[in-house]
Amino acid sequence: MEPINIIEGEVSFLDRSDVDTDQIIPKQFLKRVERTGFGEFLFYDWIRDGEIVLHPHPILVSGHNFGSGSSREHAVWALHQFGFKAVIAPSYSDIFYSNCTKNGFLPVVLESDECQAIAAAGECRIDLENQVVTGEAKAPSRSTVRSNAACWADLTTSP
Amino acid sequence: MTKPKTMFEKIWEAHEVREELIYIDLHLVHEVTSPQAFEGLRMTGRKLRRPDKTVATADHNVPTDGTPTANLIKDQLSRKQVETLEENAAEFGVPVYSLGSDTQGIVHVIGPELGLTQPGNTIVCGDSHTSTHGAFGALAFGIGTSEVEHVMATQTLVQRRPKTMRINYTGKLSPSVTSKDLILATIGRLGTGGMTGYVVEYAGEAIRELTMEQRLTVCNMTIEGGGRAGMIAPDEVTYEYMRGKPGVPEDFDAAVEQWKQLPTDEGATFDYEIDIDASAVSPMVTWGTTPGMVIEVTDRVPDPADLPTAGERESAERALQYMGLEAGTPMEDVKPERVFIGSCTNSRISDLREAAGAIKGRKVADTIRAMVVPGSALVKAQAEEEGLDQLFEEAGFEWRGAGCSMCLGMNPDTLFEGERCASTSNRNFEGRQGKGGRTHLVSPTMATAAAIEGHFVDIRNWS
Ligand code: SF4
Numbered sequence: 001m002e003p004i005n006i007i008e009g010e011v012s013f014l015d016r017s018d019v020d021t022d023q024i025i026p027k028q029f030l031k032r033v034e035r036t037g038f039g040e041f042l043f044y045d046w047i048r049d050g051e052i053v054l055h056p057h058p059i060l061v062s063g064h065n066f067g068s069g070s071s072r073e074h075a076v077w078a079l080h081q082f083g084f085k086a087v088i089a090p091s092y093s094d095i096f097y098s099n100c101t102k103n104g105f106l107p108v109v110l111e112s113d114e115c116q117a118i119a120a121a122g123e124c125r126i127d128l129e130n131q132v133v134t135g136e137a138k139a140p141s142r143s144t145v146r147s148n149a150a151c152w153a154d155l156t157t158s159p
Numbered sequence: 160m161t162k163p164k165t166m167f168e169k170i171w172e173a174h175e176v177r178e179e180l181i182y183i184d185l186h187l188v189h190e191v192t193s194p195q196a197f198e199g200l201r202m203t204g205r206k207l208r209r210p211d212k213t214v215a216t217a218d219h220n221v222p223t224d225g226t227p228t229a230n231l232i233k234d235q236l237s238r239k240q241v242e243t244l245e246e247n248a249a250e251f252g253v254p255v256y257s258l259g260s261d262t263q264g265i266v267h268v269i270g271p272e273l274g275l276t277q278p279g280n281t282i283v284c285g286d287s288h289t290s291t292h293g294a295f296g297a298l299a300f301g302i303g304t305s306e307v308e309h310v311m312a313t314q315t316l317v318q319r320r321p322k323t324m325r326i327n328y329t330g331k332l333s334p335s336v337t338s339k340d341l342i343l344a345t346i347g348r349l350g351t352g353g354m355t356g357y358v359v360e361y362a363g364e365a366i367r368e369l370t371m372e373q374r375l376t377v378c379n380m381t382i383e384g385g386g387r388a389g390m391i392a393p394d395e396v397t398y399e400y401m402r403g404k405p406g407v408p409e410d411f412d413a414a415v416e417q418w419k420q421l422p423t424d425e426g427a428t429f430d431y432e433i434d435i436d437a438s439a440v441s442p443m444v445t446w447g448t449t450p451g452m453v454i455e456v457t458d459r460v461p462d463p464a465d466l467p468t469a470g471e472r473e474s475a476e477r478a479l480q481y482m483g484l485e486a487g488t489p490m491e492d493v494k495p496e497r498v499f500i501g502s503c504t505n506s507r508i509s510d511l512r513e514a515a516g517a518i519k520g521r522k523v524a525d526t527i528r529a530m531v532v533p534g535s536a537l538v539k540a541q542a543e544e545e546g547l548d549q550l551f552e553e554a555g556f557e558w559r560g561a562g563c564s565m566c567l568g569m570n571p572d573t574l575f576e577g578e579r580c581a582s583t584s585n586r587n588f589e590g591r592q593g594k595g596g597r598t599h600l601v602s603p604t605m606a607t608a609a610a611i612e613g614h615f616v617d618i619r620n621w622s
Contacts, residue, residue: 016477017470018351018449022588027569031220031236033194033243035304045590063470065352068385068449069588071287072192073303091352094321094387095287095301102305 001104007086008125009058011118017063021075021096024067030074038074039081056083059126061119063089064112067096073103080105086126088115088133108133163424166392167323167358170298170421174281181318184280186310188215188253189266190244191569192285196308197247208314210252214275217241217257218265219569223532223559228259237570251311264535264561267291267503271375272537274404278393278418283310288503288585289388290381294374295401296393296421298358301382321358321387322430325423328363330438335619337513338373339505339583339602341365342380343443345435347453354386357431360423361391365437371400372509379504380585383450392422444490444615445587445600447478452587454490456605456617462486481589482597483577491615495581495599497574498529498610499592500556502566502584505603506534510583511542514603515550517618523555524613530557530572532564556610568593581609 029041046052054060060079066089067075076099079087086106100107108126110118110133118124121135164172174181186209193215200207207213217229220237229245232238241257248255256263262273267288270276276292282299283289285307292299302316310316332341346353361377369377374391381389398415401407408414441455452475454461463475463486479486484493500506500514511533523529531551533539539561542548548558565572566584574580574596583606584591587598601609608616 017474020449020586020588022567022586022591026590026594027567030191030569031240033198033240035195035198045594065355065385068351069287069382069586071285071301071303073195073285073305076303091355093352093385094355095303099303099305102303 004104004106004128006125006127007058007106008123010055010123011059011061011088012055012057012084013119014052014054014060014062015119018065018068019062020069021067021072022069024075025072025078030072035077036081038078039083042078042082058083058085059124060084060087061089061115062087063115064091066092068093071095071099073099076100076103076105088118090115163427165323165423165427165429166296166360166390166421167298168427170279170281171320173279174298176315179318179320180315181281182315183283183310184212185270185275185282186213186314187266187270187282187284187286187289188213188307189219189284189286190217190240191219192304193247193307194240194243195304196285196311197251199308200251200311205312207251207253207311212314213253213311214270215244215248215253215255216263216266216269217244219563219567221258221263221560221562222570223562223564223572225560226258229257232258234571261536261540264537265503265506265563267379268507268534268538271295271371272404272535274401274406277401277407277414278397279421283316287382288379290386291375291379291503293381293388293390294371294378295397296390296418298388298390300388322356323360324354324357324386324431324433325360325362325429327432327434328361328365328437329434330365330436331368332365332437332440333619335604336440336442337602337604338369338376340440340443341437342377343445343450343453343600344440346380346384346450347443348435349384351383351449351451352385354381354384357386358388358390359384359386360429361389362423363437366391367394370509371396372507375507376504380450383585393418442602442605442618444605445598446482446484446490447475448481448587448589449478450585450587450600452478453600456490456615458490460484460486460488460490483579491617493579493599494526494614495579495609496527497578497580498523498527498606499532499565499580499582499584500530500603500606501532501534501564502582503534503563504585505583506532506538508538508541510603511538511547512545514607515547517604517607518550518554518611521554521611523610526613527610528557529555529610530559530565532559532572533561535561554611565592567591568596581606581615
């Protein structure tokens with residue numbers, strides 16, 4: 001596992017609440033007995049049906065209760081293998097949150113309006129050690145946001 | 160005098176090896192979330208620490224058409240997953256109830272019925288509905304595959320101490336209103352994230368009056384409200400249910416004396432408490448794509464425009480579109496094409512007795528394909544001994560073999576695109592029962608009534 005210090009770059013925005021793990025990685029892809037090969041199936045139905053477009057930027061921003069539902073760690077593997085290094089949302093399901101921390105995939109908690117501002121900024125920098133997220137405004141119309149994040153990476157507990 | 164404690168605190172403190180590291184009494188394993196964990200053990204040359212506290216079963220992938228053994232499963236990937244479970248179990252010395260075993264079944268059905276689920280225990284499984292087992296006064300919750308591997312290797316788990324919530328149900332449930340309706344109404348009220356971060360104790364008169372299997376239904380759906388675990392204090396109902404089951408302690412009466420110490424002490428405090436009037440709960444039906452999108456069967460499909468925030472309006476609009484429903488439609492006018500009675504929420508013998516008892520010689524509507532899937536091979540055998548299979552089949556229900564079946568469609572039982580289903584399962588997420596499938600969560604008797612009438616009905620006025 002890669003140690004995490006700074007994660008920065010463009011953000012992808014999935015402006016929905018209650019994004020459940022059945023959507024993140026649909027059940028037909030849970031039959032693999034390996035930990036790899038899930039990235040290409042991320043949000044399979046939503047992407048294939050043209051419901052959403054998602055770029056593999058380093059950071060994903062989404063809504064409340066992200067990762068609800070099934071305990072499948074495959075959801076974290078899929079997000080990570082797709083290219084995301086961190087996710088920012090106002091809240092997560094407990095099991096999903098803990099699965100993130102076992103895989104060096106950083107779940108960041110920010111208020112809803114801060115998530116929106118980061119998404120509007122289009123880019124951001126997460127400083128794990130100092131627990132600060134900064135959204136840099138690139139285009140003049142984009143806003144700048146700086147916020148204290150609650151993020152917790154438990155990188156020491158693999159058995 | 161010692162400080163009064165909640166049931167959660169007593170169990171947590173009895174299992175804390177050191178701060179935020181807890182000992183696990185029972186580890187349940189199924190084929191979907193375990194292969195990578197076994198592989199992890201192999202790669203690091205570790206043994207499984209307590210095979211005697213680990214039990215495996217095949218449930219998610221198994222066909223329900225009577226396929227007798229794993230090597231005959233037609234779907235190649237499913238076959239591989241079930242065979243891998245059997246091989247891993249053999250290699251690491253774990254008892255496994257796979258296809259063909261007379262104790263095979265859904266992991267959350269077999270734990271209680273084999274007497275493995277016991278009060279005061281810590282129980283984990285790589286499955287979010289592990290919350291089910293809390294109905295016995297256990298601390299039971301779902302974990303991810305990395306944690307499965309950690310428990311396999313060490314029989315312990317790193318856990319942040321959760322907060323505690325108590326839901327006090329006042330009053331009694333009305334006739335024909337079930338524990339499924341109670342928990343759906345609770346999630347409707349608190350929201351799908353309303354219990355996040357909490358271990359929830361369900362208490363009050365309405366809970367005390369539930370049978371053990373009805374209590375399992377309540378705890379099962381805790382995770383749909385985001386709860387870490389659900390719990391119900393053990394009492395005579397619990398002990399009577401357990402007595403004589405194969406896995407229970409030899410000196411059962413001595414164990415009962417111990418278990419009697421578990422319930423929350425008078426005066427113990429919770430981080431959050433709420434009262435809910437159980438007598439006001441009606442038969443419930445979900446209309447959307449989360450279990451929190453739920454209304455009384457006599458209500459109309461809500462209008463997104465009436466919702467308070469833009470986010471909620473948008474979610475509701477998307478849900479209605481997915482579900483193919485118009486705002487304002489009376490729920491009783493909604494017509495499913497499929498009915499599924501099964502899943503770890505409602506596939507135990509009492510669920511099947513209730514569903515079969517509601518048939519009363521009538522037939523499934525000819526617009527509907529209905530199936531009944533017992534939760535375990537033991538439930539199936541018991542139901543057949545009682546002749547329930549005949550009641551179902553005479554009415555036009557399909558009678559299947561044990562497994563998760565159409566709860567999640569990782570096996571051949573799935574909805575077709577656009578099909579609408581009255582389901583006794585626990586999740587109505589998009590595509591859960593098959594891509595494009597539309598799920599309405601209901602109780603077993605509501606599902607039976609919908610199968611017979613061809614649309615949802617208020618079972619309180621249905622004879
Ligand atoms: S019946 Fe459904 S919810 Fe229960 S364990 Fe199986 S797939 Fe999960």
